Amino acid sequence: MAALVNVFLVVCFMIAGQVSTMTSPEIQQRLQDLDTFIQNLMTCESRPVVGLTVSVVKDGHTIFAKGYGQRDLQTGQAVDNRTLFGVGSISKSFTSALLAAVLGEREDVSWDTVLTDILGPSFRFRDQFRTEEATLRDLLAHKTGLEHFGPVGLLGQDIDRPELARRVRYYRQVYPFRTIFHYNNLLYTLAGHVAEKLTGQSYEALLRERILQPLGMDDTVYLADALEDGGFSNFAQTYLTYNRTGQSVAYSEEEFRPLKLHLPAGGVVSNALDMARYMKFHLSGGRDTTGRLVVPEDTLRQTHTVNFVSPRKSALDKLEPGWPVEAGTTQGYGLGWGVGTYRGYRRLEHSGGVAGFASLLTLFPDASGGVFTSVNGPSTVGVASDIHEIIHGLVGDILTGKDHWLNTTTACTYPEPWWTRPEPNSTVLPEITDNFPRDKRDYEGAYGNHATGNLTISPNTTDKLYFRLGLIGRGLVLPTVSDNHILFRAVEPLAYAPTFVAIVGQKDGRVFSLTIQSDPSEPPVVFERGLELTDPDPTEPEWDDCAGISGSPRDMSSGYIGLVLIIMVFANYMTTLV
Numbered sequence: 354m355a356a357l358v359n360v361f362l363v364v365c366f367m368i369a370g371q372v373s374t375m376t377s378p379e380i381q382q383r384l385q386d387l388d389t390f391i392q393n394l395m396t397c398e399s400r401p402v403v404g405l406t407v408s409v410v411k412d413g414h415t416i417f418a419k420g421y422g423q424r425d426l427q428t429g430q431a432v433d434n435r436t437l438f439g440v441g442s443i444s445k446s447f448t449s450a451l452l453a454a455v456l457g458e459r460e461d462v463s464w465d466t467v468l469t470d471i472l473g474p475s476f477r478f479r480d481q482f483r484t485e486e487a488t489l490r491d492l493l494a495h496k497t498g499l500e501h502f503g504p505v506g507l508l509g510q511d512i513d514r515p516e517l518a519r520r521v522r523y524y525r526q527v528y529p530f531r532t533i534f535h536y537n538n539l540l541y542t543l544a545g546h547v548a549e550k551l552t553g554q555s556y557e558a559l560l561r562e563r564i565l566q567p568l569g570m571d572d573t574v575y576l577a578d579a580l581e582d583g584g585f586s587n588f589a590q591t592y593l594t595y596n597r598t599g600q601s602v603a604y605s606e607e608e609f610r611p612l613k614l615h616l617p618a619g620g621v622v623s624n625a626l627d628m629a630r631y632m633k634f635h636l637s638g639g640r641d642t643t644g645r646l647v648v649p650e651d652t653l654r655q656t657h658t659v660n661f662v663s664p665r666k667s668a669l670d671k672l673e674p675g676w677p678v679e680a681g682t683t684q685g686y687g688l689g690w691g692v693g694t695y696r697g698y699r700r701l702e703h704s705g706g707v708a709g710f711a712s713l714l715t716l717f718p719d720a721s722g723g724v725f726t727s728v729n730g731p732s733t734v735g736v737a738s739d740i741h742e743i744i745h746g747l748v749g750d751i752l753t754g755k756d757h758w759l760n761t762t763t764a765c766t767y768p769e770p771w772w773t774r775p776e777p778n779s780t781v782l783p784e785i786t787d788n789f790p791r792d793k794r795d796y797e798g799a800y801g802n803h804a805t806g807n808l809t810i811s812p813n814t815t816d817k818l819y820f821r822l823g824l825i826g827r828g829l830v831l832p833t834v835s836d837n838h839i840l841f842r843a844v845e846p847l848a849y850a851p852t853f854v855a856i857v858g859q860k861d862g863r864v865f866s867l868t869i870q871s872d873p874s875e876p877p878v879v880f881e882r883g884l885e886l887t888d889p890d891p892t893e894p895e896w897d898d899c900a901g902i903s904g905s906p907r908d909m910s911s912g913y914i915g916l917v918l919i920i921m922v923f924a925n926y927m928t929t930l931v
Contacts, residue, residue, distance in 0.1 A: 376416050383751045384409070384417050390747060390761065394740070395421055397765035402740060403592050403601070403730035404432040408625035409748055411722040413637065415629040424589040424729065426601055434625040437588045438727035439576050440712045441705025444621040445541050446635075447560060449493050449656040449689035450648060452544065453639070454563045455551050457649035462551065464490040464655060464688070471550050477522045483530050491531065492544045493688035494660035498528035501537040502805050503872030504853075508823030509611025510806045514546035514556070517614065523804035527875050534661050534686060538618040545617025556617055567647045568634050570627040576620045576707065577613035580606060585622070591709025592730030601730065605845045607825045608708035619707045625725065628714065632723035635701075635716055657701055657718070659685035659692045676771045678758045680746055695749050704741070711737035715745045722752035735774055739767050783833040783840065783854060790836040793818055795864050796857075801884030808867060808880045839867075 376384070387409075395402055404424045409417035420432030456462060462471065465488045469476050477484045483497065491497055499521075510517070521543060528535055545556040552559060557575060565573050579585055584606075591604045612620035623631070634641065635657070639648035662685040671680035681700070683693040690701045701716040712727035726741050743764050750757050759767070768774060789796070796818060800808045808822045810830055818830035820841050828844040833854070841853040858866035858879075867880045 376411065376414070380411070380416065380751060387417065387747060387751065388419065390764070391419075391421055391744065393761050394743065394764050399765055400736060400740060401731055402728055402736075404436070404589055405726065405728050405740070406432055406434065406436055406438055406589075406625045407744060408434065408629040408632075408725045409722070409752075410629050410632045410636065410724075411720075411752055413633055413721070415626065415633075418625040418629055420625065424587070426590070426592065426603075432589065432729075433587070435572060435587055437572065437574065437585055437622050437624050438712060438729060439591075439619075439705075439707045439710035440621050440623055440628070440714070440727065441619045441707035441710060442538070443703050443705040443712055443714050444617065444619045445493075446656070446689035446703055446714070447564060447621055447631075448541055448545055448548070448617040449687075450635075450639075450653060451556075451560050451564055452489065452493070452548055453652040453656055454648045455548055455559075457652040459551070464488065464493075468492075468547070471547055472518060473550075476518060479522055479525065486530070489544065489547055490660060490688065492540045492547075493656075494686055495534050495536050495540075496531045496661055497537065497540060498526055498530050498533060498535050499524040499537060499540065500527050500804075500875045501535075501539050501872070502878055503875060505805055505822065505826075505869060505871035505878050506539055507611060507615075508826040510614065510823055512614065512806070514542060514549065514614065518543055518546050520804055525804075525876055538615060541618035542615045548617075560616075560621075564634075564647070567641050567645075568627075568630045569642060570623065570630055573621065573623040573627045575612070575616055576609045576622050577611075577616065579609050579622070587624075588622075589710070589729040591732070593709065593732045604709040604732075605825075607845070610824045612707065619705065628725040632714070632716060632725060636718060636721055636723060656688040657690055657692070658687050660688055661686045671772075680758070681742075695746075696753060696755055698749070698753050700749075702745075704738070706732075706737075711741070713738075713741035713745060715749070717749060717752050720752040720754075722748075724748040724752075743767055782852070783835055783838055785840065786832045786834055789832040789839075791864075796830065796839070798864075798882055800867050800880035800882050801886050802878055802880050803884070803886060805878060806886065841869075 391405070391407065394400060395405065402422055403426065404420065404422035406420045407417065408415060418434040420434055420436050422432055424430050424432045424436050456464065467485070468487050468489065469484060471489070478487065478497075478499070483499075487497060512520075517539070521540075524539075548559055549556055554562075564570070574585060579588065593602045593604065630642065634647065635653070637644075638650035639646055639653040641647050670682045672682060673679055678696055679694070681693060681695050683691060685692055687701070690703055693700050693702065695715075695717065698717050699719050701718065703714055705712040705714075709732045710727060710729055711732070712725070714723070714725045716723040724745050726744050728737050728740060731737065743759060746759055747757060749755075763770075793812065796810050797812065798810060800810075802808075806823060808820065810818055810820050813819050819827065820830050821827045822841070826841075826843065829842045831840040831842060833840055837857045837859075838854055839857060841855065843852065853869050853871075855867045855869045857864055858868060865882055868877045869880070870877045
């Protein structure tokens with residue numbers, strides 16, 4: 354009788370998850386244990402997860418697909434295996450797979466075709482060398498060494514992809530070409546435009562026609578489309594969660610707006626069942642569930658191969674003796690995939706964060722398996738990434754037949770006792786005062802940067818100053834104790850919009866520019882009063898040596914460097930690579 358009950362429970366669990374029962378009894382038992390483990394993980398006080406979706410594939414079958422927690426705290430609706438989550442930068446692997454499909458049909462272009470041969474002679478970077486040498490492979494492997502403008506670049510621009518391609522000529526060098534891995538969301542959007550130029554179709558139509566429809570990913574949609582027609586059904590709301598019993602603030606759907614342009618970099622929305630189909634596609638060498646070839650295997654395989662070796666050890670590498678097992682190493686970056694190992698097995702992996710969603714996709718090609726997870730909160734340093742690493746480690750053990758090295762106790766303390774996460778660097782906010790050092794009207798106006806767009810400051814009916822930056826950056830302009838610093842404070846909890854401190858540049862006693870250090874690793878972004886965003890004259894400017902500090906050809910004084918302050922109120926997991 355007990356045996357009959359056990360069989361009944363297994364069958365019911367598999368039906369509820371809409372997964373295959375074509376697995377060994379041992380794996381079925383371990384999957385039941387995984388379900389119990391995740392339920393316990395959701396109760397850890399250190400893991401205040403709102404909602405979680407998980408899917409696992411093995412040997413061409415979906416063997417686990419389930420939701421946990423809530424997709425909406427207000428309504429109490431639960432997550433299931435068809436609840437939609439934004440996958441963030443996992444979208445980059447969709448872009449590389451799409452390009453693999455396009456390139457596989459042609460003999461005149463390849464990963465190493467120079468971009469000007471595709472985008473035309475009018476396309477250019479700031480320097481001649483990159484313009485003449487940069488290829489599609491350079492974009493997808495993050496080899497360009499160009500700036501991405503940090504949060505300022507992710508606030509969105511009201512432009513299309515051809516206009517973004519034109520503005521690339523103003524992107525400045527952070528590292529010499531092909532020397533240092535420097536992650537760049539904006540250049541993945543450019544890669545999506547390359548696909549458009551090669552086919553004459555929009556990226557949106559191409560991805561659906563070449564990848565999503567052939568794989569049967571019928572539930573998969575695009576994040577920016579949630580702003581239209583009343584949004585999506587069974588779509589998870591995202592939250593900034595401070596603790597389990599404390600305040601949980603819902604993110605604004607305004608966060609989705611920049612992903613209209615940047616779909617190729619981070620705008621895909623999917624669920625556990627569709628992502629299982631996507632994992633099987635990659636693990637089968639580019640085939641759909643019927644075995645039909647969707648993308649040529651040799652072309653797709655290049656996306657899984659290291660194209661840029663990591664120049665330094667990753668802080669996330671988990672090696673013995675610091676860890677009880679070799680729980681993860683990073684070898685380099687492919688084309689939309691991080692490449693490394695887990696306990697001796699080859700591992701392909703990419704994380705993704707967008708508008709409060711945090712996701713991770715891991716493939717173990719030699720074990721013919723993979724796992725996908727996504728959460729809709731919290732957007733808190735470390736918590737979401739820990740949840741993913743714990744579950745992916747546990748599933749990795751199941752897929753490779755290893756004994757587990759994590760248990761319910763260490764899952765709640767992870768990454769301790771093996772590693773203590775450093776405290777995030779913090780910058781003290783400049784003290785806010787009641788009055789500006791000059792007439793408020795002196796700050797009003799439009800400021801431009803050729804690469805990133807407009808920043809405007811204007812008054813409202815309450816006699817306060819408000820700013821707008823990009824598509825979604827908006828809020829109060831506040832005075833500080835420093836006469837030449839002002840603070841931009843967002844009015845909503847936006848993952849892309851931290852609080853910025855800008856330096857006020859003057860010329861002839863007037864406010865001339867506003868300078869923001871958007872990313873600590875990059876040169877500051879200078880917004881110049883009255884600057885038009887079209888080219889300054891019909892002739893191409895002289896080649897730049899990449900040493901300038903402004904997105905405009907009219908470089909500002911280098912004296913601004915080092916004067917700029919920034920404070921990021923909360924860290925954004927969005928573009929963190931494993």
